[in-house]
Amino acid sequence: MRNFTSVHDVKSIKDLVKEGIKLKKNPLKYKSLGQDKTLVLLFFNPSLRTRLSTQKAALNLGMNVIVMNMTEGWNLEFEDGVTMNTDKAEHIKEAAKVISQYADIIGIRTFPSLTDKKKDYADFILNKFIEHSEVPIVSLESAIRHPLQSLADLVTMKELGKVKKPKVVLSWAPHPRALPQAVSNSFAEWVLNAGMDLTITHPKGYELSKAFTKGATIEYDQEKAFKGADFVYTKNWSSFKKYGKIASTDKNWMITKAKMDLTNNGKFMHCLPVRRNVVVAGDVLDSKYAAVINQANNRTYAAQAVLKNILESL
Amino acid sequence: MRNFTSVHDVKSIKDLVKEGIKLKKNPLKYKSLGQDKTLVLLFFNPSLRTRLSTQKAALNLGMNVIVMNMTEGWNLEFEDGVTMNTDKAEHIKEAAKVISQYADIIGIRTFPSLTDKKKDYADFILNKFIEHSEVPIVSLESAIRHPLQSLADLVTMKELGKVKKPKVVLSWAPHPRALPQAVSNSFAEWVLNAGMDLTITHPKGYELSKAFTKGATIEYDQEKAFKGADFVYTKNWSSFKKYGKIASTDKNWMITKAKMDLTNNGKFMHCLPVRRNVVVAGDVLDSKYAAVINQANNRTYAAQAVLKNILESL
Amino acid sequence: MRNFTSVHDVKSIKDLVKEGIKLKKNPLKYKSLGQDKTLVLLFFNPSLRTRLSTQKAALNLGMNVIVMNMTEGWNLEFEDGVTMNTDKAEHIKEAAKVISQYADIIGIRTFPSLTDKKKDYADFILNKFIEHSEVPIVSLESAIRHPLQSLADLVTMKELGKVKKPKVVLSWAPHPRALPQAVSNSFAEWVLNAGMDLTITHPKGYELSKAFTKGATIEYDQEKAFKGADFVYTKNWSSFKKYGKIASTDKNWMITKAKMDLTNNGKFMHCLPVRRNVVVAGDVLDSKYAAVINQANNRTYAAQAVLKNILESL
Numbered sequence: 001m002r003n004f005t006s007v008h009d010v011k012s013i014k015d016l017v018k019e020g021i022k023l024k025k026n027p028l029k030y031k032s033l034g035q036d037k038t039l040v041l042l043f044f045n046p047s048l049r050t051r052l053s054t055q056k057a058a059l060n061l062g063m064n065v066i067v068m069n070m071t072e073g074w075n076l077e078f079e080d081g082v083t084m085n086t087d088k089a090e091h092i093k094e095a096a097k098v099i100s101q102y103a104d105i106i107g108i109r110t111f112p113s114l115t116d117k118k119k120d121y122a123d124f125i126l127n128k129f130i131e132h133s134e135v136p137i138v139s140l141e142s143a144i145r146h147p148l149q150s151l152a153d154l155v156t157m158k159e160l161g162k163v164k165k166p167k168v169v170l171s172w173a174p175h176p177r178a179l180p181q182a183v184s185n186s187f188a189e190w191v192l193n194a195g196m197d198l199t200i201t202h203p204k205g206y207e208l209s210k211a212f213t214k215g216a217t218i219e220y221d222q223e224k225a226f227k228g229a230d231f232v233y234t235k236n237w238s239s240f241k242k243y244g245k246i247a248s249t250d251k252n253w254m255i256t257k258a259k260m261d262l263t264n265n266g267k268f269m270h271c272l273p274v275r276r277n278v279v280v281a282g283d284v285l286d287s288k289y290a291a292v293i294n295q296a297n298n299r300t301y302a303a304q305a306v307l308k309n310i311l312e313s314l
Numbered sequence: 315m316r317n318f319t320s321v322h323d324v325k326s327i328k329d330l331v332k333e334g335i336k337l338k339k340n341p342l343k344y345k346s347l348g349q350d351k352t353l354v355l356l357f358f359n360p361s362l363r364t365r366l367s368t369q370k371a372a373l374n375l376g377m378n379v380i381v382m383n384m385t386e387g388w389n390l391e392f393e394d395g396v397t398m399n400t401d402k403a404e405h406i407k408e409a410a411k412v413i414s415q416y417a418d419i420i421g422i423r424t425f426p427s428l429t430d431k432k433k434d435y436a437d438f439i440l441n442k443f444i445e446h447s448e449v450p451i452v453s454l455e456s457a458i459r460h461p462l463q464s465l466a467d468l469v470t471m472k473e474l475g476k477v478k479k480p481k482v483v484l485s486w487a488p489h490p491r492a493l494p495q496a497v498s499n500s501f502a503e504w505v506l507n508a509g510m511d512l513t514i515t516h517p518k519g520y521e522l523s524k525a526f527t528k529g530a531t532i533e534y535d536q537e538k539a540f541k542g543a544d545f546v547y548t549k550n551w552s553s554f555k556k557y558g559k560i561a562s563t564d565k566n567w568m569i570t571k572a573k574m575d576l577t578n579n580g581k582f583m584h585c586l587p588v589r590r591n592v593v594v595a596g597d598v599l600d601s602k603y604a605a606v607i608n609q610a611n612n613r614t615y616a617a618q619a620v621l622k623n624i625l626e627s628l
Numbered sequence: 629m630r631n632f633t634s635v636h637d638v639k640s641i642k643d644l645v646k647e648g649i650k651l652k653k654n655p656l657k658y659k660s661l662g663q664d665k666t667l668v669l670l671f672f673n674p675s676l677r678t679r680l681s682t683q684k685a686a687l688n689l690g691m692n693v694i695v696m697n698m699t700e701g702w703n704l705e706f707e708d709g710v711t712m713n714t715d716k717a718e719h720i721k722e723a724a725k726v727i728s729q730y731a732d733i734i735g736i737r738t739f740p741s742l743t744d745k746k747k748d749y750a751d752f753i754l755n756k757f758i759e760h761s762e763v764p765i766v767s768l769e770s771a772i773r774h775p776l777q778s779l780a781d782l783v784t785m786k787e788l789g790k791v792k793k794p795k796v797v798l799s800w801a802p803h804p805r806a807l808p809q810a811v812s813n814s815f816a817e818w819v820l821n822a823g824m825d826l827t828i829t830h831p832k833g834y835e836l837s838k839a840f841t842k843g844a845t846i847e848y849d850q851e852k853a854f855k856g857a858d859f860v861y862t863k864n865w866s867s868f869k870k871y872g873k874i875a876s877t878d879k880n881w882m883i884t885k886a887k888m889d890l891t892n893n894g895k896f897m898h899c900l901p902v903r904r905n906v907v908v909a910g911d912v913l914d915s916k917y918a919a920v921i922n923q924a925n926n927r928t929y930a931a932q933a934v935l936k937n938i939l940e941s942l
Contacts (some may be wrong), residue, residue: 028350031350036656036659036688038684038687042497044387046386046387046388047387048382048386048387048388048404048409048412048413049412051382051386051387052382052413052416052417053415053416054353055380055416055920056352056380056416059352059378060350064687066680066683066684067346068676068679068680069386070669072674072675072676072679072697073675073676073679074674074675074676074901077904079906080910081910082904083904083905083906084903084904084906085804085903085906086804088903089901090676090900090901090902091901091902091903091904093904093913093914094900094901094913094920094924095676095901097674097921097924098677098900098921099680099926100678101681101924101925101927102680102683102928103471103680103823104683118797144675158327161798176399177401183543187801228380246842258604272404272412273388273403273404273405273408274404274405274408275398275399275402275405275407276391276396276397276398276405276407277395277396277397278398278399281396282395285407285408286407286727292408293408293411293412293415294935295410296411296412296415300415300416301414335855342664345664352844357700360700360701360702361700361701362701362702362718362723362726362727363726365696365700365701366694366696366727366730366731367729367730368667369694369730370666370694370730373666373692374664383700419910490714497893511861526714584806586722586726587702587717587722587723588713588718588719588722589713589716589717589719590705590710590711590719590721591710591712592642592711592713593700593711596708596709599721599722600721606722607722607726608726610722610725610726610729612728613729614729
């Protein structure tokens with residue numbers, strides 16, 4: 001693997017998931033692999049799980065880690081050919097090449113604008129880094145995908161799954177703010193590419209981009225969708241069509257215990273952070289349904305599987 | 315030791331102080347003890363000494379350290395049962411469990427509100443972390459205590475003490491801002507639990523909570539208190555009674571060389587940062603009386619003694 | 629070497645440059661030299677290259693690194709004898725001594741005020757740290773010098789130079805903001821002390837302090853200056869005379885390909901970050917003329933040569 005930005009960078013999803021599960025059993029097995037290699041993590045946006053788990057994963061592989069919030073450096077210009085006389089002091093052409101001098105692998109978190117659909121869906125900033133970097137790039141969540149999260153989710157489903165062909169449901173849920181589609185896009189893409197059945201349920205107006213959901217069943221009746229589900233992956237997202245807007249705030253879409261009872265003793269999944277009693281009733285998170293801590297735990301091994309794969313190809 | 319949040323978590327103060335002194339002589343002796351263990355340090359508030367010394371202590375023990383300012387993540391909700399539709403994106407129930415997935419020990423700095431006495435004195439935030447964490451918690455200063463500082467202070471008094479039963483004085487001093495009672499509470503609690511004599515001196519209205527000072531002599535005449543003192547521990551604090559308010563700004567309470575001359579060639583102690591010529595005259599800090607740099611130095615070995623103790627119990 | 633704040637701290641420039649070149653060929657050769665030694669990096673100002681390259685250099689030497697943005701601690705007072713009743717909570721006298729307890733070497737970045745010429749040119753803050761620190765201090769760019777950058781620049785010129793006595797030109801270039809003179813001062817000082825020929829070109833009113841440029845040729849005609857140049861070092865700076873002011877914003881001083889064509893197939897150098905199409909035409913940076921990425925790369929080995937030198941003297 002060169003870069004890790006989506007499921008399309010992965011040769012075999014099955015093998016990568018297996019690798020994650022193996023690393024969880026023996027996290028320090030490859031501690032010499034990353035020796036004297038440096039991972040630089042760049043954050044344009046807040047992060048808790050990604051920040052900690054990716055550091056932990058790199059440490060498990062014996063790597064050095066340097067973390068930098070992009071507010072600690074210079075404002076970057078990403079457009080080509082401009083006259084840089086505004087507040088942006090450094091061009092991505094230099095910045096990406098420069099950071100490559102100090103890093104063996106670069107991780108980047110960059111959220112969408114939610115206003116410029118074209119640029120967001122071109123994954124503009126992430127791809128500018130890839131274009132100008134001289135070392136592999138790992139997405140720590142981009143404008144449209146969160147592949148380390150999705151890989152951790154597949155590891156979690158592999159661990160907790162009771163049937164060979166589980167029914168996977170991705171459900172929209174209400175939220176007071178307009179959020180990216182990244183986690184949902186990415187989850188759908190990974191599940192479908194792994195050959196699993198996926199039902200997506202949301203109010204009308206929240207249809208995700210077909211580029212990510214082709215092959216999924218769209219079901220506008222949430223309760224119908226939940227019936228017999230083995231995994232209920234919940235996430236709020238803003239409208240793709242009316243880009244970045246809140247199309248509905250229907251509180252009836254909150255996940256409740258009654259809804260989880262409709263499932264096949266299914267697991268409640270969420271990437272976190274999650275707003276209790278808005279996205280999901282608190283008692284669901286406190287119940288046996290919840291798999292959210294498992295998911296968070298598996299973030300380490302997902303990141304470790306990816307870093308290991310890249311380190312082996314250096 | 316499981317958690318380290320107060321003197322009450324310590325089996326033997328004497329042994330822990332001794333451990334600190336021994337570690338100072340040979341800081342790298344237990345460098346293999348912390349190998350492949352990760353300390354995550356979480357800061358809700360500013361820190362210089364604690365930030366650096368705790369990292370140094372962990373490195374001396376061979377641990378990995380991950381530092382996170384809480385502004386780098388998501389605003390946390392600590393109340394149970396609320397509908398999370400405000401600016402708080404993540405509940406402590408999830409956050410503490412999640413961070414536990416990546417840490418072997420978690421350190422937390424969280425200052426008091428100075429407005430909600432009940433919550434502050436319940437050490438609300440620290441205890442919420444303890445309630446939901448799956449790994450040991452070390453206080454890096456909480457709403458009401460600063461136990462790593464107090465332990466370093468006892469190590470310093472052990473090192474510099476010339477008599478078996480020193481006279482220890484805790485003196486209030488003026489300050490332009492309303493400050494927590496944490497350092498003073500904690501110092502009193504440790505000194506008294508260690509069986510030492512403690513005199514506390516302050517203007518009327520600055521009485522500390524009796525829960526921390528039971529057994530101490532309260533002396534409202536500062537000069538009288540200083541007479542024959544072996545250690546003068548100075549600190550400003552805001553009123554406990556009129557909670558979080560400044561009850562007096564009497565500049566006559568500033569520590570001066572003339573006052574130190576009343577002591578038994580005593581040592582001037584302060585946790586730092588300290589405001590020169592407000593809390594204490596600059597010439598005291600520049601004189602042979604001052605033990606503040608020794609105290610700062612001993613922060614490393616206090617933290618190391620605590621981390622060692624916890625690591626041994628993992 | 630005790631401290632590293634200017635070329636005057638260097639015994640032999642030639643040997644230090646050679647050391648940088650040797651370390652580049654074998655960066656991990658001295659990995660045991662820094663074992664159990666701690667480098668504390670303190671940032672009062674933004675940093676990308678210095679932040680990352682100095683960490684990388686220290687890791688290559690096996691050191692522990694602790695990074696701290698000064699906003700994470702307490703506001704520092706640098707004036708002696710003042711009554712500290714403003715927003716400054718800690719005095720440099722304590723702060724520098726305290727940090728020395730946890731560090732074997734301290735690195736500091738502190739930019740000039742650009743308003744108080746006297747203090748800036750006394751390198752007031754850096755020298756206060758040196759005065760009160762108990763361990764060696766490395767400048768990560770001070771009010772008036774950027775010696776790690778200058779050393780990297782000399783390493784770069786040594787690597788890319790084709791003649792024994794190259795013609796080195798330092799050219800002012802336009803910029804929308806008033807910038808420090810530090811990089812230019814430092815470059816001039818190092819080049820001249822290394823015995824190289826230096827021509828400085830800038831609009832009238834941008835004369836640098838003679839303390840740094842004695843021995844250089846001043847040429848107000850930029851094109852004339854460029855003729856036959858082997859290295860064109862470009863940088864904006866604000867006026868030294870009308871201190872910190874923008875004396876000219878003449879766009880004709882931007883570096884273009886046509887100007888570079890006047891050189892002896894010279895190298896375009898800049899410390900970065902650089903504003904494209906303001907300081908220099910984008911096509912120069914994208915051409916064979918540009919040496920800016922080499923310079924950035926050599927920052928690691930310059931820092932490593934300095935740290936190695938200091939570690940050997942501890």
